[in-house]
Amino acid sequence: MSETPLLVARNIHKTYGRFVALAGVDMALARGERRALIGPNGAGKTTLVSVIGGQQPGGAGGTVLFDGRDISGATPQAIARLGIGRTFQISRTFRKLTVLENMLAALLGNGGGAFALSARRLRELRAPALAMLREVGLAEFAREPAEAISHGDRKRLEFGMVLATRPRLLLLDEPTAGMGLAERSALMEMMVRHIAERDITLLFVEHDIDIVFRFADVITVMARGKVFAEGTPAEIAADRAVQDIYLGARH
Ligand code: ATP
Numbered sequence: 001m002s003e004t005p006l007l008v009a010r011n012i013h014k015t016y017g018r019f020v021a022l023a024g025v026d027m028a029l030a031r032g033e034r035r036a037l038i039g040p041n042g043a044g045k046t047t048l049v050s051v052i053g054g055q056q057p058g059g060a061g062g063t064v065l066f067d068g069r070d071i072s073g074a075t076p077q078a079i080a081r082l083g084i085g086r087t088f089q090i091s092r093t094f095r096k097l098t099v100l101e102n103m104l105a106a107l108l109g110n111g112g113g114a115f116a117l118s119a120r121r122l123r124e125l126r127a128p129a130l131a132m133l134r135e136v137g138l139a140e141f142a143r144e145p146a147e148a149i150s151h152g153d154r155k156r157l158e159f160g161m162v163l164a165t166r167p168r169l170l171l172l173d174e175p176t177a178g179m180g181l182a183e184r185s186a187l188m189e190m191m192v193r194h195i196a197e198r199d200i201t202l203l204f205v206e207h208d209i210d211i212v213f214r215f216a217d218v219i220t221v222m223a224r225g226k227v228f229a230e231g232t233p234a235e236i237a238a239d240r241a242v243q244d245i246y247l248g249a250r251h
Contacts, residue, residue, distance in 0.1 A: 004067075004068060005028040005029055005030055005031070006029050006030065006031045006066070006067055006168065006169060006201045007027075007028065007029040007052065007064070007065070007066055007067075007169055007201070007203070008027075008028045008029075008063075008064070008065040009025060009026060009027045009028070009048070009051070009052060009062065009063075009064050009065075010026055010062055010063045010064075010065075011024050011025070011026060011061070011062040011063070012024070012025040012026075012048065012051055012060055012061065012062035012063075012064070013060060013061030013062055014044075014047050014051060014056060014060040014061070014225075020225055021044050021047045021225055022044045022047055022048060022051070022060065022225045022226075023224070023225035023226050024062075024225075024226065025044070025048055025062070025222070025225070025226065025227055026227065027048075027220060027227065027230075029169070029201055029203060030201075031199075031201055032199055032201055033201055033202070033217045033218060034192070034195070034201075034202040034204070034215060034216050034217045034218075035201075035202065035203045035204070035216060035217065035218050035219070035220060036204055036205075036206055036212040036215070036216035036218075036219045036220070037049070037203060037204065037205045037206075037220050037222060038205075038206065038207070038209070038212055038219060038220070038221055038222070039221050039222035039223050039228065040223060040245065043222040043223050043224065043225070044222055044224075044225040044226075045173075045205045045222055046173055046205060047225075048222070049086070049171045049173050049203065049205060051064065052064055052079075052084065052171060052203070053076055053079055053080075053084060053086040053171055054071070054073075054074050054075055054076040054078070054079040055076050055086070059072070059073045060072075066079075066082055066083070066084060066169065067082075067083075067168070069082070071084075080165060080167075083166070083167050083168035083169060084167060084168070084169045084170075084171065085162040085163070085165050085167030085169070085170050085171070086162065086170070086171040086172075086173070087155075087158050087159060087162055087170075087171070087172050087173060087175060088158075088173055092158065093146040093154055093157055093158055093161070094146060095145065095146050095147035096145060096146075096147065097145065097146060098142065098143055098144060098145055098146065099133065099138055099141045099142050099143070099144055099145075099146055099149065099157055100126075100129055100130065100133065100142040100143065102146050102157055102161060103129040103130075103132055103133055103157070103160060103161060103164065104122060104125055104126070104129045105161075106160075106161035106162070106164040106165060107125045107128060107129055107132075107164050108121070108122075108125065109165070128164075129164075130142060132160050132163065132164050133157075133160060135160065135163075135194065136156045136157065136159060136160035136163070136190065136194075137156060137190065138153060138156055138157055138160065141153060151178055151179065152179050152183045152187060155175065155176075155179070155187060156187065156190070159172075159175070159187075159190075159191055159194075163194055163198075166198075167200060168199075168200060168201065169200065169201045169202075169203065170195060170200050170201070170202050170203070170204075171203050171204075172191070172202065172203070172204040172205070173204075173205045174205050174206060174207065175187065175188065175191060175204055175206070176188060176206065176208055176211055177207070184208060184211060185211070185214075188211055188214075188215055192215055204216075212233070213233045213237065216233060217232070218230065218231065218232060219231065219232070219233055219236045221236060221239075221242050221245075223245055228241070228242065228245065229241065229242050
């Protein structure tokens with residue numbers, strides 16, 4: 001791992017009217033690390049991810065540096081082009097398009113700007129699109145409409161689509177939400193394998209503590225718009241204050 005962090009968030013503030021969603025968050029992600037963001041409902045996790053990804057209308061206070069470059073207030077498109085990919089709590093696939101067409105759309109969007117839509121370009125992208133579907137275990141569903149596959153498979157598709165944009169940092173918001181125990185574990189193992197193979201840095205929001213402790217190198221605990229604690233899984237597990245505010249409430 002290199003010395004300079006890949007991502008630095010400094011003193012991030014976000015308010016909705018009088019409500020303070022983020023009250024001065026500082027966080028730094030080392031290159032290649034897998035960071036989990038946990039905390040009670042409403043702690044500000046999704047808001048923080050949205051600020052980093054540029055999806056906060058009206059922006060936020062503070063500074064976000066990606067690979068040393070100030071991306072605060074940049075558009076989601078510009079941020080994506082720089083190498084930050086994001087998935088959402090609710091899958092954002094094109095439900096009426098087939099699985100293969102969804103993947104083609106992700107690959108077409110890769111070059112930035114408008115889709116360079118031509119029959120030739122589509123033909124060229126067919127093989128890479130099918131290869132990516134194979135990588136995420138969806139090749140057999142290539143011709144199915146995205147709305148016909150299972151929730152878990154849509155999560156795989158969404159992951160494959162973001163992977164196709166070749167991100168250096170991935171922001172995954174509750175990647176395993178709404179899935180059964182065994183399915184969650186298999187999805188997470190698949191994602192982490194691809195992430196490790198490509199040297200991608202990961203920030204993921206997750207409520208399933210078992211998943212967090214198994215897959216995170218470092219855990220940031222948020223509460224009421226602030227970083228409440230940060231440490232390795234062992235450190236966080238041993239932190240009494242964290243147990244009281246978060247883990248205690250669950251066990
Ligand atoms: P969860 O685990 O439930 O997803 P979270 O930690 O991700 O929670 P956020 O979604 O970031 O929390 O929300 C933080 C707080 O900001 C919540 O109290 C939420 O109601 C509020 N909030 C989020 N978005 C908006 C908005 N657009 N307008 C007003 N309040 C908002």
